[in-house]
Amino acid sequence: MTSADQSTPTQPPAKRARRADAERNRAAIIEAAGVVFAERGGTVDVREIARRSGVGMGTLYRHFPTKDDLLATVLEREFTCWLTTAHQAAEATEDPWEALTGFFEQTLTHQARNRAMVESYAATGAPSRACAQYRDAFIDELRTRCLNAGLLRAGVTTADLVLLSTSLSQIVQATDDSHPGQWRRLLRISLDGLRARNTEPLPESGPEPESVRHVGASAND
Amino acid sequence: MTSADQSTPTQPPAKRARRADAERNRAAIIEAAGVVFAERGGTVDVREIARRSGVGMGTLYRHFPTKDDLLATVLEREFTCWLTTAHQAAEATEDPWEALTGFFEQTLTHQARNRAMVESYAATGAPSRACAQYRDAFIDELRTRCLNAGLLRAGVTTADLVLLSTSLSQIVQATDDSHPGQWRRLLRISLDGLRARNTEPLPESGPEPESVRHVGASAND
Amino acid sequence: MTSADQSTPTQPPAKRARRADAERNRAAIIEAAGVVFAERGGTVDVREIARRSGVGMGTLYRHFPTKDDLLATVLEREFTCWLTTAHQAAEATEDPWEALTGFFEQTLTHQARNRAMVESYAATGAPSRACAQYRDAFIDELRTRCLNAGLLRAGVTTADLVLLSTSLSQIVQATDDSHPGQWRRLLRISLDGLRARNTEPLPESGPEPESVRHVGASAND
Amino acid sequence: MTSADQSTPTQPPAKRARRADAERNRAAIIEAAGVVFAERGGTVDVREIARRSGVGMGTLYRHFPTKDDLLATVLEREFTCWLTTAHQAAEATEDPWEALTGFFEQTLTHQARNRAMVESYAATGAPSRACAQYRDAFIDELRTRCLNAGLLRAGVTTADLVLLSTSLSQIVQATDDSHPGQWRRLLRISLDGLRARNTEPLPESGPEPESVRHVGASAND
DNA sequence: TATGAATGAGTGTTCATTCAT
DNA sequence: TATGAATGAACACTCATTCAT
Known part of the structure; x- marks a missing residue:
């Protein structure tokens, strides 16, 4: 039931065409789904996505066996894309603290308008474990830079920063329509x-329980 | 299938007969709905609530004309009950800062497990406008006390504090299963x-747009 | 299951009071049901009737084991009452033709506003077989008078006149709100x-089939 | 449970595949709904129609977004189909009076068995405004022909004739099972x-009130 | 006996997913 | 392979009738 790849090596010319077509379809679906999920959250009717993609339901389900698979794919893509940009921006910034604050600014300005994305923060912390790891690694970089520069409070973990960013994302989501810009105050x-x-020490968080969802950084310092 | 009688079997066989039974049912419904909504959010099947209450659908709908009415009732109750407790705790606390932090502690410890409640934070900021006002008034008290005592940063508004508490609730909701207690670090x-x-001034939030949902305190320097 | 009459001869004084009360209730129910059925037809919620009667559901169902029983009772009453009036009016009228037209006028003016009544015409021709017989007898009288006076077309049966009156009732029901008075043209x-x-002979109606509902006069003359 | 294939198995395996099948389903739904609505009126359970169509609920709702839409579609179809036939019959008839009586005959013979159709007569005069207009135009034709031939009573309006036909339909509906053919006498x-x-003048109907439902022709001397 | 709360099968409608074409 | 029609289990809500008090 996973994305059908059983390679029947007949009709090589048509094959290639098919492939290209399929790829184009896949892209169209992801594109449309991205828009729709962002606008209306993860509960939109799949039909809406199919419609906006210009493909049939069957095609959609051929590429993504489940609505959740589609959602995951879309979110992972957007998440990754956003992280890459953030990464580059951070590397281009001399001052560690500015890099950190810039990351938050950018995140909250761009990602937080995406309803499905913020829903996924609330649900599992990140679109996928891989995403979480990528982000954690990046944030850890920012954290280390600030720490080494003596700018960051002692004891702050990567997990703390991750949590802070998701928390602020939710604030943006909830308030930016009615009170635009208010989130900047909370960020500050x-x-x-x-x-x-x-300089006060931060409280220890309790021990991690058995079944952990991919919520991101566990504890590093 | 009759109204769960595991409680106080001491009261006399009731003088105002039906009223008592109906009240018991109503209570059972609210109780069950409270549990179910808290566990699974506002989208649970009404049948599940009926089942857990030990009443039929009709009874449920006799007491609450709409699923939303039930949800609202349950949330308002829990919200009010929680605020009252918080209020009392705050009044019993000498130190203004301790009162403020105590409020956050209590909120996040008790309210944040409630899925439906947190959903309502995300959606409208509070279960109802009345709830929001009650809370805002209370938080404003805390804020003023701290401000007068010279403990609170200049320029922090009630809205800032409200937002902080709702957003931290969402964080608790999302992480307390996998990383219990971690939210305390963020709170700190x-x-x-x-x-x-x-002492750095906080950024001004932009002007408030036309149609505002009841998201809580607007601005009071 | 019929209106409980098993005479337990205890407590004679209270008994009488009960009786009177019960009778008052019964009357209230019939009265309220009459209004409600007339206004909104036979599909109204029984609760509405109970509410307007000022009695509980239990009382209502004690007097009338079924919504349909209540409806039938109400309709029979109104039907009988109306027929009695019509009867008296007809007897007070010298001219046979005037008596006949007066009957139609009165019927359409007073009965046809009753939604449930007209529904019952459409469904079974009359609220009950007894009602039908009473009406048929009366109409037959009118018919005979006209016939004897040489005013009525030869071959017109009682059934024809009955049908005409129910048909015109339905017209009134359907049009009197939007086109008041138009029915008078069709009556004429x-x-x-x-x-x-x-003088042209009327067509024979086919033979009556096996299972006949109480639709009224079958064939006379 | 697949779409009842007891019909023409002669057509080639279809070139525009799905469309054909869907059309067959749509037809099956309309067909089944026609039967069911005619037999049991507009209140039947949608599931009954789905069952009799041999399709699932979803299919039914794909073709008709609402039960009322389905009902309207079915009734309009039947109404139109009937009117077309009636139109042709009338045009093929020399004698204007015969055309008029033929129309009534045909109407009452074919339409009046349809419970939902007659319900719609009682409720709004016709399945839709468009239907009403078509019918009114046609009846006006009949009326004019008769009038010009000096056969129709002076002052008879189209509305009068419309009302007569709908009211007689209701009579047929109510009596044809128990007293088949009796309606012919009333028609005569x-x-x-x-x-x-x-030659006696008909009474003027009162002035038309504000809000008129589509009950058919209003007044055309 | 009167009350009105309780019952629960039934209603119209939706939507993730499958499948014939 | 792409299509979009088909599926049917849910869902929120109603109402004639019963039954505990």
Whole structure:
């Protein structure tokens, strides 16, 4: 039941055409789904996606055996794309603290409008375990840079920063229509709480239980 | 199938007969709905609630003309009950800052497991406008106390604090199963950012647009 | 299952009071049901009737084991009452033709506003077999008077007149709101078709089938 | 459970595949709905129609977004089909009066068994405004022909004739099972009342009120 | 006996997924 | 392979009737 790849090596010319077509379809679906999921969240009717993709239901389900598979694929893509951009931006920034705050700014400005994405933060922390790892690694970089520069509060973990970003994303999602820009105040407050001048130790988080969902960084420091 | 009688079997066989039984049913429904909504969110099948209440569909709909009415009732109740407790706790606390942090602690410890409640935070900020006002008033009290005591950062609004509490609730909801207690670190960070020692001015939030949902306190310097 | 009459001869004073109360209730129910059925037809919620009667569902169902029983009772009453009035009016009228037309006028003016009544015409021709017989007898009287006076078309049966009255009732029901008074034109047309000057014989109606509902006069003359 | 294939198995395996099958399903639904609505009226369970069509609920709702849409479609179809036939029959008839009576005959013979159709007469006069207009135009033709030939009573309006036909339909519906053919007598009586030899003027109908439902022709002397 | 709360099968409708073409 | 029609288990809600009090 996974994306059918049993390679029947007949009709090589048609084959290639098919492939290209299929690829184009796949792209169209992902594109449309991205828009629709972002606008209306993960509960939209699959038909809406099929319609906007210009493909039939069968084609959609050929590429993605399940609505959830499609959603996951779309989110992973967008997540990755966004992270890559963020990564580049961070590397181009001299000042570690500026890199950190820039990351938050960019995240909240661009990602937080995506309803499905924010839903996935609330549900599992990230679209997938791989996404979570990629993000955690990146955020850990930012964290380390700040820490080494003596700018970041002692004891702040990657998990803390991840959580902060998802939390602020949800705020943006909930308030940006009615109170645009208000989230910037909370971002500022949180970042100020992260500054090295805060010397009180942070509380230990409890031990991690058995069954863990891919919620991201567990504990590093 | 009759109304779960595992409670106080001490009361006399009732003088105002039906009223008592009906009230018991109503209570059973609210109780069951509370549990079910908390566990599975606002989208659960009404039948599930009926089943868990030990009543038929008709009874449920006699007491609550709509699923949404039931949900609203349940949430308002829980919200109010929680706020009352929080209010009392705050009044019993000398130190203003401790009162503020205590409020956050209690909120996140007790409310945040409730899926439907957190959904309502994400959707409209509170179960109802009345709830929002009650909460805003209370939080404003906490804020003023801290401000007067010179403990709270200048420029922090009630809306900021409301937003912080709802957003941290969502975080608790999302992470407390897998990383119990981790939210306490985020709370600490945010609270430290709220301390008076942070003297940088907070950014102005943009102008409020036309149609505002009842998302809570708007702005009160 | 019929209106409980098993005479337990205990407590004679209370008994009488009960009786009176019960009778009052029964009357209230019939009264309210009459109004409600007339206004909204036979499909109204029984609760509406109970509410307007000021009695509980149990009481209602004690007096009338079924919604249909209540409907039948109400309709029979109204039907009988109406027929009695019509009877008296007819007896007070010298001219046979005037008596006949007066009957139609009165019927259409007063009965045809009753939704449930007209529904019952459409369904079974009359609220009950007894009603049908009463009406048929009365109409037959009118018919005979006209016939004897040489005013009525030869061959017109009681059944014809009955059918005409139910048909015109339905017209009133359907049009009196939007085109008040239009039914009078059709009444006039039909009555003119009933005049003795129409000498063409009427078609024979086919043989009556096995299972006959109480639709009224079968064939006379 | 697949679409009842007891019909023409002669057509080639279809070139425009799905369309044909879907059309067959649509037809099956309309067919089944026609039967069921005619037998049991507009209140039948949609599931019954689905069952009798041999399709699932989803298919039914794919073709008709609402039960009412289905009902409307079915009734409009039957109404139109009947009117077309009636139209042709009328055009093929020399004698204007015969055309008029033939129309009534045909109407009452074919349409009046249809419970849903007659319900729609009682409710709004016709399945739709368009249907009503078509019918009114046609009846007006018949009326004019008769009038010009000096056969129709002066002052008879199209609305009068429309009303007569719908009301007689209801009569047929109510009595044809128990007293088949009796309606023909009533029809004859009414038609005789419509003859030109009736010279008494018809009563004016009152002024038309504000909100009129599509009950058919309004007034055309 | 009167009350009105409780019952639960039934209603119109939706939507993720399958499958014939 | 692409299509979109078909599926049917859910869903929220109603209402004639019963039954505990």
